[in-house]
Amino acid sequence: xxxxxxxxxxxxxxxxxxxxxxxxxxxxxxxxxxxxxxxxxxxxxxxxxxxxxxxxxxxxxxxxxxxxxxxxxxxxxxxxxxxxxxxxxxxxxxxxxxxxxxxxxxxxxxxxx
Amino acid sequence: xxxxxxxxxxxxxxxxxxxxxxxxxxxxxxxxxxxxxxxxxxxxxxxxxxxxxxxxxxxxxxxxxxxxxxxxxxxxxxxxxxxxxxxxxxxxxxxxxxxxxxxxxxxxxxxxxx
Numbered sequence: 001x002x003x004x005x006x007x008x009x010x011x012x013x014x015x016x017x018x019x020x021x022x023x024x025x026x027x028x029x030x031x032x033x034x035x036x037x038x039x040x041x042x043x044x045x046x047x048x049x050x051x052x053x054x055x056x057x058x059x060x061x062x063x064x065x066x067x068x069x070x071x072x073x074x075x076x077x078x079x080x081x082x083x084x085x086x087x088x089x090x091x092x093x094x095x096x097x098x099x100x101x102x103x104x105x106x107x108x109x110x111x112x113x
Numbered sequence: 114x115x116x117x118x119x120x121x122x123x124x125x126x127x128x129x130x131x132x133x134x135x136x137x138x139x140x141x142x143x144x145x146x147x148x149x150x151x152x153x154x155x156x157x158x159x160x161x162x163x164x165x166x167x168x169x170x171x172x173x174x175x176x177x178x179x180x181x182x183x184x185x186x187x188x189x190x191x192x193x194x195x196x197x198x199x200x201x202x203x204x205x206x207x208x209x210x211x212x213x214x215x216x217x218x219x220x221x222x223x224x225x226x227x
Contacts, residue, residue: 043117043217043220043221045218099206100169101216104155
């Protein structure tokens, strides 16, 4: 079956540091890949997505590239801000299962001034 | 931006009791979902719902669970006889018929079964 593995967390960075959160996946077929973010007290929000190999999703300075050869979708940001502190979830959906997302375990990011 | 609303934010119940978790999806959305996250574990898909019927359900979604859209605006998850292991954060989500993969999630209901 489908599965998503995220790097172990939590991650603590200083403001303006470079961020990488690793995500690898196992899936049959050609899944779409997502990063969702959850800010304190809020629901999960779609941060970015990629629907086919070599696509790059980007939003709010975050980027992730769909790498089929390494089955990865790592999240990066060149310069994090305190406001980026949140929980980040990598996820995939595959085939005809509309809205059935398979999530990674989530990575807590804390950014200090 | 429109949002999915879930009530209550916290619910405490005794084992064996029935609970109903409530959600108000975004008004023009047609697909509805429930997910849950047990503390320390991954967010897991429970069920999807479209056109007043279940589209897909996971193996977790057994006969103790049911979903309903009773009045065209609410979407509910009922657990008939709660168990300790049902303690989790339950997330409701909705999506449009097109761009269905962009799910909008509520902030969750933390269910504690004692």
